Amino acid sequence: MENPAANITGTAPLIYFQWYDHAFFGFMLFLSTAIGIYFSITGANKKNITDEYFMGGKKMSVMPIAVSLVASHISSVSLMAVPADVYSFGAMYWLSTISIMVSAFATSYIFLPVFYELQLNSTYEYLMLRFNSSIRTMCSLFFILNILLFMGIVVYVPALAYSKATGLSVHYIIPAICAICTFYTTIGGLKTVVWTDTLQFSVTSTAVVVIFYLGVTKAGGFTNVFQTAWEGSRLHFDFDLDLTKRETVFAVLMHWFLSYTRMLSTSQECVLKFLSLPTLKKAQQSIFLFCFGIICVKSIIVITGLIMFTLYKDCDPLMSGxxxxxxxxxxxxxxxxxxxxxxxxxxxxxxxxCTALSTLSAIMNALSATIYQDFVAKFLPKFAKQEQYTSITIKLLVVVMGVLITFLASLVGYLGPIQPLAISVASISAGSFFGLFTLGVLVPRANTKGAFSGVIISTLFVGWMFVGAQWYRSKDMIKNIPTHLSTEQCTFEVPVVENNSTILDAPTDIFFLYRVASYYYALTGCVVCIAVGIVVSLLTDHGGHVDKRLLSPLVHRWLPEDAGKDDYFSIDKANRIVTSLDLQNLQDANKNVSKV
Structure with a gap:
């Protein structure tokens, strides 16, 4: 077989747009805008603007929701970064597909029944009902800041690639694309987000599958790809429990289980889509369809990394310049x-x-829902809460989010090393916040003091670990170098590079917590939050009950028989529950207000 490396030249192939490329891309944007206009017209006369805008009138279908979930979870960063990571370090990322399956069951039977019964427009509203408004506000702010930073990166990555292909400046591309996405998201709401996601995902999947087929063919077939990957240690799975190793089976499984369970169970963009379905059973069906779709996409992405290793292992494009x-x-x-x-x-x-547009539209819809429900609605005068004013306010929020993301995306090119820093900061708080929701849903004895202490201490603890690790990485004292790559079969002269045949581990004299692999950050944050929350709650327990509707059905069997029937509520908490939950479902709670 012809050596794949022999065709590599000394300069990288470039992607240039021809007229048909521009035409196709423009047509895709036109269809996305047309979908927004259509749903803006058909939904203009709905009585409940909030339900219609954020949850599609709660009459969405299972398949579009599942496809939308897949589309919004495959970002441009995933398509560009994951195959390169597999090429460099191996296919351990593939284990995330096992974690996703477990996450689907955890979401369907632990968290989703709670949120579906409550029918809240903001997942953080649950934290107010379960604990208090301070915790809700704190978590909402963290969510908004983290998402805005991440979305700046998600938009910038494809804009830079598009700039290289067309010659246009990213400072023209980013505002134009963000403006189009903001426009159709603003006027159409969740229905537009879901159906544009479906359209855009069809484009993305078509491109990925065709490139995948061509790559397998050029690499000599699946047998050659997997054999070469095995010989190059790209299919070896490390079962070591050493917490300082970059990737181990346990680290990858736990990290992705926590990450996907948190995203599916508590993230605003996912929960709103689940609540847009008419029944809990259909919402659960959408989760398992999402699970199947995301596993297929991730498998293709991982195998693409193995294909690249087969093609370039003996003439590494990075080492060769x-x-x-x-x-x-x-x-x-x-x-x-x-x-x-x-x-x-x-x-x-x-x-x-398209992956960036799918993620961007879903995030803008979720951000507007969070900001409106958690910050804006409670300050509006009564007349401003009428449907026409609600619609205007919500759409203005989407526009503001679009402007902010445009501004942040335009700055990313100047930030350099801060790009991975922004992603890491988001992951630091992810474990802590998932631990907070877990406390609320699964631990009846957890109280406000325990929840607040848990989330603060865990976030600071993981943040301290991260800052220490980053300092040593900046000194090149902790770094990972790929193995089994060379330039031996390049057909052109390559620069002299240092031998990279071994992985440089962190020196043992560095403090242990600074050497812990980043895969353990989310797990550490979650465990510390739950542990601290339980201890503080037990030490400060006032002996009251929690309404069973705020707890997962899995723990109902351990509740007192009168839980949810004779609960004692303060006037403040009773008012919050009555105004946030369905009045008919809480008639028993209303009886207890009279006890105060």
Whole structure:
């Protein structure tokens, strides 16, 4: 078989847009805008603007919701970064598909029944009902700040690639694309988000599958790909329990279980989509369809990384100088395998951009719901809470979010090393907040003091671990170097590089917690939050009951027989419950207000 590395030249292949690439990309944006206009017209006369805008009138179908969930969880960062990571370090990421299956069951039978019965427009509203308004406000603010930072990166990555292909400046591309996405999300609400996600995901999946097929063919078939990956230690799974190793089976499984359970169970963008379905059973069906879809997509992404290893292991593009950083490996690969098919490289780049649009529209809808329910609605005068004013306020919030994301995305190019810092900061708080929701749903004795102490201490603790690790990484005292890569079969002269045949582990004299792998950050935050929350709650327990509707059905069997019937509520908490939950479902709670 012809050596794949022999075709590599000294410069990276480039993706250039032709007229048909521009036409296809423009048509995709036109259809997305048309969908927004259609649902704006058909939903204009609905009585309940909030339900219609945030939850599609609660009459959505299972399949579009499942596809939308898959689309919004496959970001441009995933398509570009994961295959490069698999190429460099191996397919351990593939274990995340096992974690997703477990997360689907945990979401369906632990968390979703609670949120579906409450029918809240904001997941953080649950924290107010379960604990108090201070915890709700704190978590909402963290969510907003983290998401805004992450979305700046998600938009910038494909904008940069599009800029390289067309010659246009990112400072023109980012505002134009964000403006279009903001427009159709603003006027159409959740229905537009779901159906544009479906459209855009079809583009993304088509591009990924075609490139995948061409890559497998060029690499000599699946047998050769997996054999080469095995010989190059890309399919070896490390079962070591050493917490300082970059990737182990336990670390990957736990990290992705927590990450996906948190996203599906408590993230605003996912919960709103589940609540848009008419029954709990249909919501659970959408979760398992999402699970199947995301496993397929992730498997293709991982195998793509193995294909690239088969093609380039003996003429590494980074070591040979064909690319300047590992993030450029996927565009290099696409241009290499698809250069002979007119329009295919443009289709792939359009697909990458579609992932950003899908994520962006879902996030803007979720952000507007969070800000309106948690911050704006309670300050509006009574006349401003009428449906027409509610609609205007919500849409203005989407516009503001679009402007902020545009501004942040335009700054990302100047931030350099801060890009991974923003993603890491988001992951630091993720474990703590998931621990907080777990306390609320599964621990009846957890109280406000315990919840507040748990989330604060866990976030500070993991933040301290991260800052210490980053300081040593900045000194190159902790770093990971890929193995089994060389330039031996390059057909051009390559620069002399240092031997990279071993992985440099962190010196043992560095404090242990600074050497802990980042995969354990979410687990550490979750465990510390729950442990501290339980201890503080037991020490400060006032002996009251929690309404059973705020707890998962899994723990109902351990509740007192009168839980949810004779609960004692303060006037403040009773008012919050009555105004936030369905009055008919809480008639028994109303009786107890008279006891105060």
């Amino acid at each position: 064909s690319i300047s950083k590992i993030d450029q490996l996927v565009p290099f690969y696409v241009a290499d395998v698809a250069s002979k098919v007119p329009g295919l490289t443009g289709l792939f780049l359009s697909g990458v951009f």
